[in-house]
Amino acid sequence: MAALPAMRPLGCLRSLSLSNPSSTVDSFSTAYSKRPERVPLPPNMPEQFLSQIPLRFRPDPDREPLKIYPAPPSARKACKDPVGAITESQLAVLDPTGERKAMFDYRRNPRSVKTGDIVRVTFKNGDPFNGIVMSIKLRGIETSFLMRNELTRVAVEMSVKVFSPNVNSVEIVQRSEKKRRRARLYFLRDKKHDRRSVENIVASYVRQKKAFLGGGNRRR
Amino acid sequence: MSPRLGGLLQLSPVWGAPLITPRIPVRSFGIRSLNPPKPSRFNIGPGLPVLESTSTAALRRKANSLPLRTGAIGIKKGMTAIYDPESGKRIPCTVLQLDRVEVISHKTRERHGYYAVQVGAGWKHPNNVPKSMLGHFSVNGVSPKRHIFEFRVKDEAGLIPVGQSIEAGWFQEGQFVDARSNTKGKGFAGVMKRHGFGGQDRSHGVSLTHRSMGSSGPGQGGGSRVYPGKKMAGNMGNTQNTVQNLKILKVDSENGIVVVSGAVSGPKGCVVRIQDAIKKPWPEVPQAEATEPATA
Numbered sequence: 001m002a003a004l005p006a007m008r009p010l011g012c013l014r015s016l017s018l019s020n021p022s023s024t025v026d027s028f029s030t031a032y033s034k035r036p037e038r039v040p041l042p043p044n045m046p047e048q049f050l051s052q053i054p055l056r057f058r059p060d061p062d063r064e065p066l067k068i069y070p071a072p073p074s075a076r077k078a079c080k081d082p083v084g085a086i087t088e089s090q091l092a093v094l095d096p097t098g099e100r101k102a103m104f105d106y107r108r109n110p111r112s113v114k115t116g117d118i119v120r121v122t123f124k125n126g127d128p129f130n131g132i133v134m135s136i137k138l139r140g141i142e143t144s145f146l147m148r149n150e151l152t153r154v155a156v157e158m159s160v161k162v163f164s165p166n167v168n169s170v171e172i173v174q175r176s177e178k179k180r181r182r183a184r185l186y187f188l189r190d191k192k193h194d195r196r197s198v199e200n201i202v203a204s205y206v207r208q209k210k211a212f213l214g215g216g217n218r219r220r
Numbered sequence: 221m222s223p224r225l226g227g228l229l230q231l232s233p234v235w236g237a238p239l240i241t242p243r244i245p246v247r248s249f250g251i252r253s254l255n256p257p258k259p260s261r262f263n264i265g266p267g268l269p270v271l272e273s274t275s276t277a278a279l280r281r282k283a284n285s286l287p288l289r290t291g292a293i294g295i296k297k298g299m300t301a302i303y304d305p306e307s308g309k310r311i312p313c314t315v316l317q318l319d320r321v322e323v324i325s326h327k328t329r330e331r332h333g334y335y336a337v338q339v340g341a342g343w344k345h346p347n348n349v350p351k352s353m354l355g356h357f358s359v360n361g362v363s364p365k366r367h368i369f370e371f372r373v374k375d376e377a378g379l380i381p382v383g384q385s386i387e388a389g390w391f392q393e394g395q396f397v398d399a400r401s402n403t404k405g406k407g408f409a410g411v412m413k414r415h416g417f418g419g420q421d422r423s424h425g426v427s428l429t430h431r432s433m434g435s436s437g438p439g440q441g442g443g444s445r446v447y448p449g450k451k452m453a454g455n456m457g458n459t460q461n462t463v464q465n466l467k468i469l470k471v472d473s474e475n476g477i478v479v480v481s482g483a484v485s486g487p488k489g490c491v492v493r494i495q496d497a498i499k500k501p502w503p504e505v506p507q508a509e510a511t512e513p514a515t516a
């Protein structure tokens with residue numbers, strides 16, 4: 001007995017002698033294993049045993065196997081972007097040449113209308129509106145721009161939908177002198193930066209245009 | 221289960237039929253009154269009021285407000301605008317897409333107590349469909365569907381054949397529909413957001429309860445209890461909402477697109493059920509479509 005404590009540290013050597021019996025239990029595999037086939041019922045099984053088998057496993061000659069029908073062709077796959085499709089069909093009618101789209105597409109077209117420009121918009125019904133462009137919202141068919149002007153000493157802002165059939169024309173009266181560093185010129189509403197009325201600039205532009213086109217031209 | 225009551229009943233027919241009838245073992249279950257109500261002798265004869273609490277009466281009441289034909293299941297794809305070609309007026313609209321909408325089965329007055337068309341849309345992998353549902357699809361001969369809804373119709377003339385697909389052309393441009401969908405979920409919301417309560421003062425001694433609901437009812441005089449239906453904080457949104465009388469602006473059968481005027485509840489990608497508007501005259505359906513269910 002006295003020899004045992006001295007032998008105890010040597011006990012660790014015992015594991016070497018063992019033939020690793022637990023290795024099959026500890027390891028597991030992620031490899032695919034086939035689902036086991038269902039064992040068929042014995043053909044000559046007495047009928048009285050059937051009640052012990054769950055209902056869904058009992059042989060039923062009348063039961064038809066589940067048939068899974070294929071799905072019909074998908075509209076979702078045919079048209080992945082329905083809103084875009086509607087927009088395209090609208091643009092094809094309202095802007096067949098793509099002229100208006102290019103005129104306001106300031107991200108791609110360098111000659112487009114930009115914020116800070118002074119523009120003159122004429123409508124099918126109603127007076128034309130002049131103003132300095134404060135912002136351009138590119139939203140497909142809902143693309144619009146916001147103009148600011150001063151009429152009878154009252155500041156006026158007007159948002160116009162670019163593709164509206166009521167808009168007859170949009171003309172650039174004057175480009176902005178310097179490149180704007182902001183996409184939206186909301187600071188024009190501050191007293192310090194307000195441009196006030198742009199009617200004089202537009203009026204002189206209209207006069208010049210009339211002279212250039214020979215006076216009697218009614219087309220705008 | 222074995223008929224354990226059989227022998228007992230044979231011996232002593234306490235609840236059973238009158239003694240004149242031959243002794244047939246009758247099984248009965250549940251609780252039965254010893255003194256069953258007898259029909260009143262004053263409740264017989266002509267001139268009595270028609271009963272209003274029967275299922276027949278309920279169907280008769282609903283007859284004018286039930287659409288003649290089934291609706292369809294669409295997916296909300298987003299909003300845009302359409303310009304009216306004549307007036308140049310801009311009409312905000314919602315784009316819905318009908319994807320593989322098919323009739324799965326019928327509900328009939330005889331079996332279920334009402335007439336309805338069960339409609340499915342989309343597709344779901346059979347591995348993800350419960351076996352009971354797979355059996356339902358299998359019996360009716362349609363592919364497994366992701367979304368299944370019922371559309372009530374007035375009578376059996378509206379039960380179009382099982383397996384028939386409902387395309388976007390089911391709706392006509394210019395007709396009106398009701399759109400039914402779940403609103404956007406807002407989560408657990410306080411009373412100010414959920415019910416529009418005023419909240420409490422910012423100051424004047426109010427401490428830590430600026431957005432809370434305050435009192436939930438009277439004290440001893442009111443019964444010292446909170447009345448049922450008291451508006452409180454809780455889950456807001458994600459409840460069904462019907463938007464009535466939306467005009468169909470555009471229909472594209474090829475791509476399954478239906479464009480309705482105005483807004484429809486719910487986020488993009490939500491399921492929207494559209495059916496003929498009950499507050500407008502029923503749409504003029506082409507004759508071929510109308511006669512088809514009658515022959516089938």
